[in-house]
Amino acid sequence: MANLNLVQAINLALIQEMEKNPDIVLLGEDIGVNGGVFRVTEGLQKRFGEKRVFDTPLAESGIIGLSIGLAMGGLHPVPEIQFEGFLGPAYDQICSHAARMRSRTRGAFTVPMTIRIPVGGGIHAPELHSDSPEAIYAHTPGLKVVMPSSPYDAKGLLVAALRDPDPVLYFEPKRIYRAFREEVPEDEYTLPIGKARTVCEGTDLTIVSWGASVIQCMQAIEKSDKSIELIDLRTIYPFDMDAVAESVKKTGRCVVVHEAPLTCGFGSEIAARIMEKCFLELEAPVQRVAGFDTTMPYYKLELDYLPDANRVTRAIEDCLAY
Amino acid sequence: MANLNLVQAINLALIQEMEKNPDIVLLGEDIGVNGGVFRVTEGLQKRFGEKRVFDTPLAESGIIGLSIGLAMGGLHPVPEIQFEGFLGPAYDQICSHAARMRSRTRGAFTVPMTIRIPVGGGIHAPELHSDSPEAIYAHTPGLKVVMPSSPYDAKGLLVAALRDPDPVLYFEPKRIYRAFREEVPEDEYTLPIGKARTVCEGTDLTIVSWGASVIQCMQAIEKSDKSIELIDLRTIYPFDMDAVAESVKKTGRCVVVHEAPLTCGFGSEIAARIMEKCFLELEAPVQRVAGFDTTMPYYKLELDYLPDANRVTRAIEDCLAY
Amino acid sequence: MPITTAYEAKIERISILDEKGNFDEKLGKGLIPDTDLVKLYEAMVSCRQLDQVAFRLQRSGRMGTYPQNMGQEATSLGASYVLRKDDWMVTCYRENCGLFWRGVPKEAILLHWMGDERGNAMPKPHWVTPIYVPLGTQMLHAAGLTMAARYKGEDKIACTFFGDGASSEGDFHEACNFASNLKIPVVFVCQNNFWAISTPSKINSAAPTFAQRGLSYGMPCLQCDGNDLFATVYTMKKSVEYTRSTGLPCFVEMVTYRLGDHTTADDASRYRDKAEVDAWKNRDPITRIRDYMTARKLWDDAKEAALLTKVEEENAAAVARAEGIDAPHRSDFFDSMYAETPQDLVVQRETMHTHSLGQDPSQLPPEAQERARQMAAEAAAAHANH
Amino acid sequence: MPITTAYEAKIERISILDEKGNFDEKLGKGLIPDTDLVKLYEAMVSCRQLDQVAFRLQRSGRMGTYPQNMGQEATSLGASYVLRKDDWMVTCYRENCGLFWRGVPKEAILLHWMGDERGNAMPKPHWVTPIYVPLGTQMLHAAGLTMAARYKGEDKIACTFFGDGASSEGDFHEACNFASNLKIPVVFVCQNNFWAISTPSKINSAAPTFAQRGLSYGMPCLQCDGNDLFATVYTMKKSVEYTRSTGLPCFVEMVTYRLGDHTTADDASRYRDKAEVDAWKNRDPITRIRDYMTARKLWDDAKEAALLTKVEEENAAAVARAEGIDAPHRSDFFDSMYAETPQDLVVQRETMHTHSLGQDPSQLPPEAQERARQMAAEAAAAHANH
Ligand SMILES: Cc1ncc(C[n+]2csc(CCOP(=O)(O)OP(=O)(O)O)c2C)c(N)n1
Ligand SMILES: Cc1ncc(C[n+]2csc(CCOP(=O)(O)OP(=O)(O)O)c2C)c(N)n1
Numbered sequence A, B: 001m002a003n004l005n006l007v008q009a010i011n012l013a014l015i016q017e018m019e020k021n022p023d024i025v026l027l028g029e030d031i032g033v034n035g036g037v038f039r040v041t042e043g044l045q046k047r048f049g050e051k052r053v054f055d056t057p058l059a060e061s062g063i064i065g066l067s068i069g070l071a072m073g074g075l076h077p078v079p080e081i082q083f084e085g086f087l088g089p090a091y092d093q094i095c096s097h098a099a100r101m102r103s104r105t106r107g108a109f110t111v112p113m114t115i116r117i118p119v120g121g122g123i124h125a126p127e128l129h130s131d132s133p134e135a136i137y138a139h140t141p142g143l144k145v146v147m148p149s150s151p152y153d154a155k156g157l158l159v160a161a162l163r164d165p166d167p168v169l170y171f172e173p174k175r176i177y178r179a180f181r182e183e184v185p186e187d188e189y190t191l192p193i194g195k196a197r198t199v200c201e202g203t204d205l206t207i208v209s210w211g212a213s214v215i216q217c218m219q220a221i222e223k224s225d226k227s228i229e230l231i232d233l234r235t236i237y238p239f240d241m242d243a244v245a246e247s248v249k250k251t252g253r254c255v256v257v258h259e260a261p262l263t264c265g266f267g268s269e270i271a272a273r274i275m276e277k278c279f280l281e282l283e284a285p286v287q288r289v290a291g292f293d294t295t296m297p298y299y300k301l302e303l304d305y306l307p308d309a310n311r312v313t314r315a316i317e318d319c320l321a322y
Numbered sequence C, D: 001m002p003i004t005t006a007y008e009a010k011i012e013r014i015s016i017l018d019e020k021g022n023f024d025e026k027l028g029k030g031l032i033p034d035t036d037l038v039k040l041y042e043a044m045v046s047c048r049q050l051d052q053v054a055f056r057l058q059r060s061g062r063m064g065t066y067p068q069n070m071g072q073e074a075t076s077l078g079a080s081y082v083l084r085k086d087d088w089m090v091t092c093y094r095e096n097c098g099l100f101w102r103g104v105p106k107e108a109i110l111l112h113w114m115g116d117e118r119g120n121a122m123p124k125p126h127w128v129t130p131i132y133v134p135l136g137t138q139m140l141h142a143a144g145l146t147m148a149a150r151y152k153g154e155d156k157i158a159c160t161f162f163g164d165g166a167s168s169e170g171d172f173h174e175a176c177n178f179a180s181n182l183k184i185p186v187v188f189v190c191q192n193n194f195w196a197i198s199t200p201s202k203i204n205s206a207a208p209t210f211a212q213r214g215l216s217y218g219m220p221c222l223q224c225d226g227n228d229l230f231a232t233v234y235t236m237k238k239s240v241e242y243t244r245s246t247g248l249p250c251f252v253e254m255v256t257y258r259l260g261d262h263t264t265a266d267d268a269s270r271y272r273d274k275a276e277v278d279a280w281k282n283r284d285p286i287t288r289i290r291d292y293m294t295a296r297k298l299w300d301d302a303k304e305a306a307l308l309t310k311v312e313e314e315n316a317a318a319v320a321r322a323e324g325i326d327a328p329h330r331s332d333f334f335d336s337m338y339a340e341t342p343q344d345l346v347v348q349r350e351t352m353h354t355h356s357l358g359q360d361p362s363q364l365p366p367e368a369q370e371r372a373r374q375m376a377a378e379a380a381a382a383h384a385n386h
């Protein structure tokens, strides 16, 4: 058991799985000697050699396209995309190829691959370094989409991803890379992809969130005198609708919180499903606390854009007042 | 007034606007001599010359990136992407650049551009020729997304797009390119981007749809003995929530129909908004009739994947039975 | 010396058996044993005949859009002949002749164009990837497949094919650049057939050759007459030898011509001159070999007639196999999405004929559930008749 | 002739004032008038000093991540000096020196890195585009801007800058290919500073030069010593002349070196040797010109001292202007999304401090509406203090 931050937990998971599985290779921009711009892969090239941990040319489509080939060829590549804003050039390889390879070949070729991507705002980064594109990939059948909100979860989910036979987008909320530490077992464990975690239980209202926003939700809950249940989805696709529905059937009210823009954000899917599954139990419309439908602003205004505890609190109040 | 199909209506709109506005230029793969693989730009190169209507190298990111520059430089480019499946390579230029240029430069540079894209299934096409990615772009602030469902609408909406100061994705449902004709005025008219059309009025239930699916909805309505209101969104973003909410407040029940996969499809946004706006009036959960959360199959099974009148009918029944 | 030379390059062009029948003994002698030549010829004829069969299938509504290979048989065949059978061959959609030479069943290709994914479930032992419709994307997979093989200690190389048009895609650049800089042994073959649908190759490259695309990455580059099987074989031998021995990529342009329409959905007469097509008909890769073999008494009219009968039968049998396969079951597309189908997808599959997607059937009153079951039964019956 | 030559190419390298002070009279004489040389020198010194100022701002929390230009001043400056002021200059993020030469206000660049979009609202008359963070994407815009200008009958050209790393992106390939085949007059300048963050340039190209990237498109290509202002000016003159007169693109590699960290978020000592950096310090473009001017009596210590005082004042004033601007209002990011803000966005803007997004405030009971107003007031007060 060690007290680790998110970066260290991921690093540990990579080391342990790479030791077990010689087919895991890491590739990306600056992940080798430099250990990645966030130091997530620090020390790994030294430890596993340049054949298993290597820098690539600066081209995201290339990184994913090459990884698809590696995966089709029997390895489990772990490409890093340096920031979520640079998923754009790789969109086609991810959505038209990685996501479809198993289905278009009826299983003859598969793409076991874990794409690691720092995601989200709040670190005063330059443009296109603070976005939250998870809904785009949740809308693309054939992918799995994971986003941890703590070091413990990060390790367990990453190990699961590294053993998954299908392509997983593993989003790392950079805002909490080093925000806090927690006990992370040295011992092997996995957290199943597709299962949510109930962070705290409550009876008045359910909050559903994922990634760094979970922290803002916890702050809002702390300040509130209501009994609030918080569900951390952990996996965006396939998502644990059973856990959400069960909770909302109990509380009758729900707030969904995420950083991505409101319209067609993953919150809309959660809201739509809650209506479908809990119609008769719902006492108020599901409230969404999300990024606005604007481009993520440069950092002077990023805190005005991102959901914070205040906005979550307002939504709780609005929802309960309904 | 002429009796035109969708292809002809678009062709006419292009001709008329190009005659008025010398800054409109058309570019894309095979749009010149060949008139496009669907013949939408037939005759335009002959009419307007190679300077205004030109073939490009085979590279979608290049087509959109060049168009962004053309637009920043004061023209109104109309790039064609040959099939929606090939938007993938252009995703980054559309979402990281076209969509953000005005906001990241606080208006110093703008991108008035109309991207024409054949979209959707039902024509027995090869792989990646039958998808419906509209939700992806609706989730990207800075873009407008339009999808006509008839020749009349096609002309009016395209003229509006060609006069819009911001980037518009103009999706052309290829399934109805030549499926039927209707009266299309020669005279100038526009249909405002952001306004829905009430196709038929009713009191028992509201159907919201767009693009080729509108036709399936009309078939289902014809077969039904219920009083059903059909709203054709026409514009996916910004969408006419007022029209939808007003209708659902009246009927209390709603079915949304689209070809794209269910999860995070635009139907989820419509459903979530209806819950927000019409919570007290809703008598049943909003039903979604959509593509399944699978890759669009090759054409042997495409009719089993696509929403059809039968599935719409089932949803109507389910919703009314609730 | 203020002006110095930073870089110099030269690209050679290979031609052995030209369209007039001239044969270069120095390069060509012993290159292809006579017995092989006959087999290669037969393979080209068979591929050409399948084109015609496919065309008719499409016209009679038994197949969707189909891209003919006519005129380009010698390009992929030359490569396939030279490659080891366990090298990867990562192609686009106009390389049937090379694929069939490796043993890819014809019905697999037919099924793909009949709109059936099962045509892509290529048995791995052929070391080929399925047809790629999105252009330019497969070269990166070729690089990855080869790197994976090397990682596992296999000495495979890959050969990847793409068109003049596809070489304009950004992924083309990234694939060549990755292969060169990460030292991945891939032979990149640009099949320049002068057209990308209606777009002439000069719009895809204003440079004098497509071969020079490889100079960007410092790769050895060769150009050859792609309608000359001897030249494609010679060029591939050189290239494969280089790539296998150095572990480094190289670049080949095969100059050929698409004699047919782009696909069955295209009408090439809209955009290109008959004269141009006719000129290229005189450079047909098949007649060239036939004339050469006839002159060398390896071939005669009787053999030709027998061959035609044989390939017609073979191809008809392939069509019968492709058409004879059971229709995929209606929910087939759910089953290969993930190794393990997520619960939500299972529900979608199970209720696809009974309920709307968002519906939790248990929420419905019993009469409605019953009606849903009836509708499903009716729909299934209707489907059985369609 | 079975083996013929399909293509030949040669790329020259230009160097005029080398690191040892050797000056090539033949190429260099009269190339830059002395009065201009002094001004160009001053511009480089000023840019270098701003780097230091920016570094300190970042370290003291007054600015976000900042990429220093140190060591590369002669590249963009040489280009900027040669271009017409109404040619487009479409750069990445390490071309401050060239931008300032055109008159781009320093506070615009500072504001960008201070996380404020208003720094990008570059007044059009400078014919520059804002800083581009996503690599490789701007070259296509350069091509489009130029094509639009030509369409309107203007004889502008564009010059676009990108790094050795960025030249690996697919969009780079597409931009060069479009410019070449569609005949768009763009000078493509690859600024090879040997590193892309921690990635050495050989991982981005194993070829002997980056200049040869242009051969793929049949463009004329030149390489030059990018730390030699005379060489960059000479090379740009040749290139601009070619491009303006033919309307066709050409390609330049400027070989330079990033003396600083990649950005203030980087620590280059993790991945590169001090010895390498030291060697390049001896090739500094600024000292090279100062020594040359000193030798020619154009410059002396007194002038240097006066210059340093002047640039310190100027740069401090620029910082003051950047920091003096009013904070953007908190909903500023709503206002430039569309020419006309959609109604739904207007609602989001107006309720951003009072309600959750999905909430239609009129649905709430009066007490709740009142509480919302109170919370908004509190939040505004908190914001005013932060
Ligand atoms: C990414 C992508 N863009 C566009 C298309 C549509 N398309 C299919 S074939 C073709 C032309 C291909 O030309 P080329 O690469 O020269 O191959 P050829 O058909 O001549 O063999 C086009 C534009 C596609 N399949 N993929
Ligand atoms: C598309 C994209 N991918 C990744 C990054 C992250 N990144 C920023 S700078 C950089 C290295 C750039 O190297 P180069 O092009 O040589 O320019 P230099 O910094 O050396 O001037 C990287 C990888 C980015 N900004 N854009």
Ligand SMILES: [Mg+2]
Binding pocket: C163, C164, C165, C191, C192, C193, C194, C195, C196, C197
């Ligand atoms: Mg071609």
Ligand SMILES: [Mg+2]
Binding pocket: D163, D164, D165, D191, D192, D193, D194, D195, D196, D197
């Ligand atoms: Mg660099």
